[in-house]
Amino acid sequence: MPELAEQPGRLLRRQLVDSRASSIAGRHLGSLSTDPTAIDSVAMKVPFFRPELNDDEVAEVVSTLRSGWLTTGPRVRRFEAEFARAVGAEYAVAMNSCTAALHLATLALGLRAGQVVLIPTMTFAATAEVIRYAGAIPVLVDCDAERLHMDLRDAERKIENLRTGHLPPSIDRDAEITGMVPVHVGGVMMDIASNREFAARHGLWQVEDAAHSFPSAWRPEGSEDDGDWQRCGESTADVSCFSFYANKTLTTGEGGMATTGDEALAAQMRSLSLHGLSNDAWGRYTSKGAWDYRILAPGYKYNLTDIAAALGLQQLARAEEMRLARERIALEFIRQLRHVDELEIPTDPGPDRIHSWHLFQVKLRPGALSIDRDALLEELRELGVGFSVHWRPLHLHPYWADQFGWRPEHLPTATEVWRRTVSLPIFPAMTDAEVAHVVASVEDVCRRHRTRSVSA
Numbered sequence: 001m002p003e004l005a006e007q008p009g010r011l012l013r014r015q016l017v018d019s020r021a022s023s024i025a026g027r028h029l030g031s032l033s034t035d036p037t038a039i040d041s042v043a044m045k046v047p048f049f050r051p052e053l054n055d056d057e058v059a060e061v062v063s064t065l066r067s068g069w070l071t072t073g074p075r076v077r078r079f080e081a082e083f084a085r086a087v088g089a090e091y092a093v094a095m096n097s098c099t100a101a102l103h104l105a106t107l108a109l110g111l112r113a114g115q116v117v118l119i120p121t122m123t124f125a126a127t128a129e130v131i132r133y134a135g136a137i138p139v140l141v142d143c144d145a146e147r148l149h150m151d152l153r154d155a156e157r158k159i160e161n162l163r164t165g166h167l168p169p170s171i172d173r174d175a176e177i178t179g180m181v182p183v184h185v186g187g188v189m190m191d192i193a194s195n196r197e198f199a200a201r202h203g204l205w206q207v208e209d210a211a212h213s214f215p216s217a218w219r220p221e222g223s224e225d226d227g228d229w230q231r232c233g234e235s236t237a238d239v240s241c242f243s244f245y246a247n248k249t250l251t252t253g254e255g256g257m258a259t260t261g262d263e264a265l266a267a268q269m270r271s272l273s274l275h276g277l278s279n280d281a282w283g284r285y286t287s288k289g290a291w292d293y294r295i296l297a298p299g300y301k302y303n304l305t306d307i308a309a310a311l312g313l314q315q316l317a318r319a320e321e322m323r324l325a326r327e328r329i330a331l332e333f334i335r336q337l338r339h340v341d342e343l344e345i346p347t348d349p350g351p352d353r354i355h356s357w358h359l360f361q362v363k364l365r366p367g368a369l370s371i372d373r374d375a376l377l378e379e380l381r382e383l384g385v386g387f388s389v390h391w392r393p394l395h396l397h398p399y400w401a402d403q404f405g406w407r408p409e410h411l412p413t414a415t416e417v418w419r420r421t422v423s424l425p426i427f428p429a430m431t432d433a434e435v436a437h438v439v440a441s442v443e444d445v446c447r448r449h450r451t452r453s454v455s456a
């Protein structure tokens with residue numbers, strides 16, 4: 001039995017706190033040796049992400065395939081219980097994606113057509129599309145320029161602008177504003193106290209898009225008390241939705257989980273994830289069986305399979321080990337790229353965050369390079385460095401611009417910052433040579449294209 005599953009509550013928090021302390025003390029630093037001349041000598045390709053499954057994970061999936069039970073069953077139940085313990089949640093409902101979890105969380109909270117939900121423009125398609133599934137309307141909110149989190153000051157402005165008729169006219173100024181969906185971009189959590197205060201003041205429910213933030217934790221700014229740590233999913237919102245997509249920090253290939261402290265919400269999400277059947281219909285998946293279920297609502301087919309849960313259980317057991325591997329790489333990137341003046345690099349997340357390091361995002365410093373972000377990406381591609389961009393903001397996509405009238409000037413920070421943003425490869429199986437190749441390639445491109453103002 002994995003350590004995390006045995007005593008997850010205290011142990012994970014302890015591990016998270018310990019790893020935080022040890023990385024701050026620099027114990028992870030200096031262990032990678034990167035050679036800046038590597039760029040000349042090695043023809044290497046570093047993918048943006050490379051999944052690496054160990055023998056235990058493969059064996060557990062094979063054993064599930066041979067068990068005669070493929071769909072939702074005992075492994076899903078165990079995965080839910082162990083995941084809930086790992087994040088400190090009372091209830092966890094497994095689903096086949098984070099998108100499904102976001103959808104059912106908002107439905108369980110009562111989202112109806114015509115209502116308005118505050119959504120960051122700096123996010124993936126899923127965060128906002130689920131609001132449209134219900135016929136409700138996202139009001140897009142700008143981000144801060146550093147962590148790319150939803151900017152609560154802009155959220156205030158957007159509420160004010162909605163009421164005074166200064167948002168796109170497609171959005172009814174009298175619509176009821178009912179909820180918000182903050183996103184912990186890249187795995188560093190937003191300030192939970194501020195989110196709570198904002199939601200309470202405006203009477204909003206909160207569904208947290210935690211697709212990137214397992215395992216992540218937060219404590220109030222200035223706190224030095226280990227007892228103040230709260231893990232993402234430990235009642236950090238009404239419902240927290242995690243992704244187990246192929247490149248996420250814990251993967252089941254495709255999969256997701258909703259956690260909550262509210263029994264009724266959990267029951268409703270569970271029922272909706274299986275055709276809206278009565279909850280005892282889950283007995284169909286036990287030896288007891290349940291032939292006489294009841295349909296309570298027109299639900300969905302969002303249940304996770306035991307095949308996926310088998311992988312999830314094994315990944316869960318080494319989630320913190322994988323996080324530490326990513327943290328080590330992130331700290332090494334920070335150490336080695338710190339002197340590259342053309343870039344803004346992430347800072348250490350500080351004493352009040354434990355970062356999952358799902359993403360390592362850098363930004364081009366304005367005016368520092370003679371080429372733009374897209375040209376830089378092209379050069380990185382030629383040098384064999386994989387990358388991604390998180391994200392083209394929602395308001396710069398045709399659907400949101402054309403159907404709702406969002407314009408760049410409504411969301412100026414996201415409009416400006418996304419053009420400078422690049423996500424570099426970071427994954428637990430990344431080798432020292434791969435880290436060195438990424439560093440050397442980034443340095444090389446920046447050196448060749450720096451403008452005089454910075455190099456002088």
Ligand SMILES: Cc1ncc(COP(=O)(O)O)c(C=O)c1O
Nearest residue numbers: 097098099124126211243244245
């Ligand atoms: C912020 C965010 N939310 C939601 C999702 C959707 O996750 P899934 O693919 O599990 O539905 C993603 C996927 O990348 C994401 O990045």
